[in-house]
Amino acid sequence: MIKADEAVVDGVITSNGGSGSGYQSGSGSGGTISLDVGILSGAxxxxxxxxxxxxxxxxxxxxxxxxxLNMTQDRIQALGGQGGNxxxxxxxxxxxxx
Incomplete structure (x- = not known):
């Protein structure tokens, strides 16, 4: 959890799942991110x-x-991973x- 009066995200906050590693292997799910902020901004x-x-x-x-919220909502993602199967x-x- 990140708790702050102001958070400027100009890089990446990430909790992505890992990639599989073998024939028909599954990949990891994304993790959890929790932000409690006064102002959230950045590119x-x-x-x-x-x-x-x-x-x-x-x-x-x-x-x-x-x-x-001074950040466009499309910059906040919890997408499913791409898979060959x-x-x-x-x-x-x-x-x-x-």
Whole structure:
């Protein structure tokens, strides 16, 4: 959990799943990111995406509590991982204004 009066994300906050490593192996699901901030801004990304390989891992979970959101919502991702045999399902992104 990150708790701050202000968080400027110009890089990446990530909790992505790992990739599989072998014939028909599954990939890891994305993890969890929890932010409790007054102001969230920046040009970076927040990601909890599933890993990619033969079978994609599911997306993770992101929870953001904020007073002011100065970051476009498409920069906050919990996508399913790409897979040669099956794609992982999307995770969840929960944005809550305090």
């Amino acid at each position: 970076g990304t927040v990601r909890a995406n599933g890993g990619a390989y033969e079978v994609g891992g599911g997306g993770g979970r992101i929870a953001v509590r904020y007073d002011t 099956a794609q992982g399902g999307a995770g969840t992104v929960n944005l809550t204004s305090q």
